[in-house]
Amino acid sequence: MTEHILDVRDLAVSFFTYAGEVQAVRGITWHLDRHETVALVGESGCGKSVTIQTVMGLLQSPPGRVTGGSIHFEGLDMLKLTPRELRSIQGNRMSMIFQDPLSYLNPTMRVGEQIAESYRLHHRVNRREAQAKVREMMELISFPEPERNMRAFPHQLSGGMRQRIMVAMALICSPGILFADEPTTALDVTIQAQIIELMNELKEKLDTSIVLITHDLGVVANMAERIYVMYAGKIVERGSAADIFYRPRHPYTWGLLQSVPRLDARQDRVFRYIPGTPPDLLNPPAGCPFAARCPYACRACAAYMPEETDFENAHACRCWLYHEGAEELRKKAEADWKEQGKEVGSHGEEGAS
């Protein structure tokens, strides 16, 4: 087995608030290989952002605290590093782009300086060398009029251009891992398409691995090779993109896939959706967190958390449906899912250009 560039095991993160302990991440295990794009998918509040903040050492503490598990990055134990060691990694060997570029860019600094900042810090080069690197970076991201725009302030640029600046800032040190937290959510679709293209292209050129966080399954389909589906602080299903999109096993994944309208499907006017809301993580349920919203839940679901069931090709899911005792229910659930799959499939090519 090859060494993973990032290996997260049984990670648990809690926030200690006046109301009590909010268990945001509750024991998740996942990894990232070299040259790979992995997506963490789930609704807001499922713990996906907290997970990557913790991995990058950006968890605010207090109130946040890692309550268990380990994080290994290129063989380094991330939870045992000194702040100084951590800083030499942040922005250098792993970096991050955020959803809203405007609130992460310094409004009083020219964007060229901001792109150069982490490069100068980590590589100890002078201003001129750094500027040369910035110019190279701006060309790489095909930024229009680099000479003039390097001297611009963030508010003078459009949303798409700002996001490009964020990408350039994150990639200037050629990090091993790029974390992208909802990188295109705040952008218009034509700009989103540009940024997705850019990230896919730079991943090849700069030899970076990407961890993508998003709730937009369309973006996931465009970028990710493997997917982890998160729900209420747990990973409920994991597998290759093909397995998750075409052979999903967990009822939550089914619900998630069904509630997205597809441009290429003829649809009646009623959308399927998952009724109810995710559980309160101040008091997480003892059993499967999805039980309260799951159409196939039985008594065992509410009481006990299911173990992972493995399918072929590193595809696994946590659901009691795959326990031998639940065979009948499973057949019914799978038949339901296939039925709905047909509706989309039969109109699959319609209107897609």
Add this chain to the structure above:
Amino acid sequence: MERKVLLETQDLRKTFEIRGRGTLTAVGGVNLKLHAGETLGLVGESGCGKTTLGRTLVKLYRPDSGRILFEGKDIWTQNRKENLHYHKDVQMIYQDPYASLDPLSVVSTSIGEGLDIHGLYRGRERRERILELLQMVGLNREHANRFPHEFSGGQRQRIGIARALAVEPRVLVCDEPISALDVSIQAQIINLLMRLQQETGMAYLFITHDLSMVKAISDRIAVMYLGSIVEMAGAETLYARHCHPYTEALLSAIPIPDPEVEAKRKRILLRGDIPSPVNLGKGCPFAGRCPRADAKCHDSCPELREVEKGHFAACHRV
């Protein structure tokens, strides 16, 4: 099937003066017809003027020129009584469910305000009507005396809908009602809006940037770019036989949640950003980014013409 035209705009223009920089054309000569009981989707990227158009329709802005007709009558020449009626007939729900509810008023006050203004129900009946509205939008009677901060985003959007419905409008302008919500909640709100339309026969002007959602719920769709409508057609027609290059690029940019379909798809990447709507030139607004533009496109602005029955496009190359 010809349905009655409820709301119509004729060459509607709305501009804003920006000190020292010139004139921003938010809506530049829009002709739209909204029929009774239909859903018209209005799509476009940020800054294309779709929200300004919606706000002009509910009289939050006064247009610079052009007319808005409601049942054939100009809404800016109405007397007081007609004006009051117009506000009852045309209601709006807003994008941000956090900002559009009064944080100091309990839900029943927010919903009841319209009832009082239009003198619709009093006393016990008023109370009953508010509770009925809450149930219509999927909330409980107990929610009536709570404050907005006690609700989730989806619930707040339901309150906004109940408030709009209270006065029994015939047109509902929905300005991005779901874009601030989580995916699974979005579907709930859309289903609610569709059910309410069936029950009440309201017409919707559905403003959004989410093309895959609007396709599923609209009868007709209008695509806006820099203040102008560039293409308008029946929902299925627009997706199957669109002819404006902007519509084509917009549709091809939307990711489909299916890796195999995505791998095979041809994507038209538009270069650059949406240009600024300040001091627009004389040519086609899309010419600068259009892969098919020629000299004529930079010279004169194309009119919206009918390319087939009920299908309009504004492009010299069509």
